[in-house]
Amino acid sequence: MKNNRIVREILNTSASTTVFAVLASFIVGGVLIAVANQDVQTAVGYFFNRPGDTFAALWNAVSGAYAAMFRGAIYNYNAHDFANGISPITDTLAFATPITLAGLGLAVAFRSGLFNIGANGQIIFGAMLSGWVAIYVQAPVYVLFPLAVLAGLVGGAIWGGLVGLLKATTGANEVIVTIMFNYIAVYLLGYLLKTPVLKAPQSINPVSLPVQNDAKFPLLFGSDYRLHAGFFVMLAAVAFVWWLLNRSTIGYQFRALGHNPDASKVAGINIGMTYILVMAISGALSGLAGASQILGTERVLTTGVAASYGIDAITVALLGRSKPLGVLAAGILFGALRAGAVTMQANQNVPSEIVLVVQSLIVLFIAAPPLVRAMFRLPKVVKA
Amino acid sequence: MSTVSRNMFKGAAVAAALALTLTGCASGPSTPTVTPIDYKACMVSDAGGFKDASFNEEAYNGLKEAVATLGVQEAKVQSPETATQTDYVNGIQAMVDEGCNMIVTVGFNLASATRDAAKAHPEINFALIDSSLSNDDYSPLSLPNVKPIQYDTAQAAFLAGYLAAATSKSGKVSTYGGMLFPSVTIFMDGFKQGVDYYNSEKGASVSVLGATGSDSSKWSATGDFSDQTKGKTLTESFFSQGADIVLPVAGPVGIGSGQATLDHSGTYVIGVDSDWYNIPAHAAYKKNILTSIEKKMASAVLAVIKSGVDKTFMGGDANQYVGTLSNGGVMIAPEHDVMYPAGVQAELDAIAAKIKDGSLVVKSIYQK
Numbered sequence: 001m002k003n004n005r006i007v008r009e010i011l012n013t014s015a016s017t018t019v020f021a022v023l024a025s026f027i028v029g030g031v032l033i034a035v036a037n038q039d040v041q042t043a044v045g046y047f048f049n050r051p052g053d054t055f056a057a058l059w060n061a062v063s064g065a066y067a068a069m070f071r072g073a074i075y076n077y078n079a080h081d082f083a084n085g086i087s088p089i090t091d092t093l094a095f096a097t098p099i100t101l102a103g104l105g106l107a108v109a110f111r112s113g114l115f116n117i118g119a120n121g122q123i124i125f126g127a128m129l130s131g132w133v134a135i136y137v138q139a140p141v142y143v144l145f146p147l148a149v150l151a152g153l154v155g156g157a158i159w160g161g162l163v164g165l166l167k168a169t170t171g172a173n174e175v176i177v178t179i180m181f182n183y184i185a186v187y188l189l190g191y192l193l194k195t196p197v198l199k200a201p202q203s204i205n206p207v208s209l210p211v212q213n214d215a216k217f218p219l220l221f222g223s224d225y226r227l228h229a230g231f232f233v234m235l236a237a238v239a240f241v242w243w244l245l246n247r248s249t250i251g252y253q254f255r256a257l258g259h260n261p262d263a264s265k266v267a268g269i270n271i272g273m274t275y276i277l278v279m280a281i282s283g284a285l286s287g288l289a290g291a292s293q294i295l296g297t298e299r300v301l302t303t304g305v306a307a308s309y310g311i312d313a314i315t316v317a318l319l320g321r322s323k324p325l326g327v328l329a330a331g332i333l334f335g336a337l338r339a340g341a342v343t344m345q346a347n348q349n350v351p352s353e354i355v356l357v358v359q360s361l362i363v364l365f366i367a368a369p370p371l372v373r374a375m376f377r378l379p380k381v382v383k384a
Numbered sequence: 385m386s387t388v389s390r391n392m393f394k395g396a397a398v399a400a401a402l403a404l405t406l407t408g409c410a411s412g413p414s415t416p417t418v419t420p421i422d423y424k425a426c427m428v429s430d431a432g433g434f435k436d437a438s439f440n441e442e443a444y445n446g447l448k449e450a451v452a453t454l455g456v457q458e459a460k461v462q463s464p465e466t467a468t469q470t471d472y473v474n475g476i477q478a479m480v481d482e483g484c485n486m487i488v489t490v491g492f493n494l495a496s497a498t499r500d501a502a503k504a505h506p507e508i509n510f511a512l513i514d515s516s517l518s519n520d521d522y523s524p525l526s527l528p529n530v531k532p533i534q535y536d537t538a539q540a541a542f543l544a545g546y547l548a549a550a551t552s553k554s555g556k557v558s559t560y561g562g563m564l565f566p567s568v569t570i571f572m573d574g575f576k577q578g579v580d581y582y583n584s585e586k587g588a589s590v591s592v593l594g595a596t597g598s599d600s601s602k603w604s605a606t607g608d609f610s611d612q613t614k615g616k617t618l619t620e621s622f623f624s625q626g627a628d629i630v631l632p633v634a635g636p637v638g639i640g641s642g643q644a645t646l647d648h649s650g651t652y653v654i655g656v657d658s659d660w661y662n663i664p665a666h667a668a669y670k671k672n673i674l675t676s677i678e679k680k681m682a683s684a685v686l687a688v689i690k691s692g693v694d695k696t697f698m699g700g701d702a703n704q705y706v707g708t709l710s711n712g713g714v715m716i717a718p719e720h721d722v723m724y725p726a727g728v729q730a731e732l733d734a735i736a737a738k739i740k741d742g743s744l745v746v747k748s749i750y751q752k
Contacts (some may be wrong), residue, residue: 190607203518204565205566298470306466307468339474342461344476
């Protein structure tokens, strides 16, 4: 179980190492922003003529880029009024909602020693089922809305639980199975969007009808902001996962399984059943992420409904050390990166790929704690 | 610090100084030639990105040309590879925040985001490429500040199909899409009609692999617009079934098809969106590029930005632009390294003339 060991090692790094890993990524990101900047490249070309130009260009490039990211992700201090100024932070939280939900799902699996790579497929399944209910089921709002949310949860739980079932009954490796299940979900969605099952009859493109108004997550601050009530579902999920992992008997069994499957078996835990349960709960959380996409922000099903959240969620779970509050913080960070990247690009012409590089660097740094400790001269944490 | 690391540091410093001396001796920058004007033209790409050697890049070239020739300011947002509707809304909003006068949105995926932004900001002009607007229930919608820019690519693909049928030695040609969107299948459909026309004119029986039957949702596709390996695999399976020409309508996935032609002598690839022969990404197999079906998006983008600068912008469906052979919006690339069979160029010219004057109708969503 090599990947289990790596995951456990990452989960055991100290909080300060994680914070410094993020910091280090932003520093390296800053270097890349400077290198990619046209003005810096030009100014370096005549460095000995006017060295001041180079330093000015360096400063403008890096500070401009991160200032733009701040304006796009937290607070736009250039806006005419306060109402426009706070719009970025609400965007960040709207992006953070599905990322955190999926991240929580993976955190549950990681803590139980299961390397679930299938958040992408589980989000898609949740979104598909939730979307189908929200588009086609005719019911009063107090039935339709909960039913649509529940459909997302169930869709994800089925898609995740199936993996647990396969692992429990046949011993199939969950890494491979979840990756394959991702492909099945992606292509199934693509197929259904071409058939009358999901495709809007009047549309010539592979797009569904929009979900009924009654099934949508209500917007929290009116139609000028994208933040929706799914945000509270996400916060509730954070609390639920905290309770599950730290206070419940099932959660104790999950963690025991994560620490040592053989010992858990000897201790009388039904390993097979626990695998299924872990994967079902993990999938259900990702399915909720899918529901928050379709009922909250997207409103129509397209082939791209899951975005890259299934993959981002892996980083978010690892960065949050699979602890609920850690995952929440990491999810908000990733939401901010996604929201801020656009302004950085629009305003400062910084290639949007830089943000992907920063995200990848975070993974690299948290996967190599000694490197971060050496960079910031942190002492080695000895864990009992 | 130990001696070793201090020496290493010195070494690095010397190397850095050397590098600076080598590169740092040019003189300061000179001023640009075009007078900048107070007009901001902006663009939001779809998931393909501005360097896709195809669709988005061709549109972006138009914006670059506007900057160079008209002196407009530019701003752009490249949507993430995994863009959702939310990302498109966010991208367009960022352009609005930048104070853009004109926002060009590239691809049908941005249609509803463009509609909502255009309704909220009637003072900003929009140009939407490859789609017109519709309401949430898909009934058509026309807004005075949105100009749809669309292309009847079937007309140019028809010519490419005729040329492919005339060139094929095996009597089998092939085509596939990335995903079977209407803006993709319109290429494949026109190509197929061109082959059929050749067959009926010459009594031949050239067949088209990958587009069997009239239901375009069952035609061949790789499933995305990014994985070149899938394009190569699919093309090789066409070649092993006897096809010797392939038309990939899948953006950068088509690079895989081009690579496949290198392993099978006597096979050719047909480019899409721009003339692949002139694009560095396709240089490795340019001797095997039979022709390209071009959508002249750069000139349409330049024209719409110019109309904004001149204050002659006209939006709405009545003023939509549909690129055809007649207005030069679509065309096939000229003969490059692959020699056409004798007489075919003249036949192509004759067919193009017939399509232009309407005596030959290529069926598409624009020409029923």
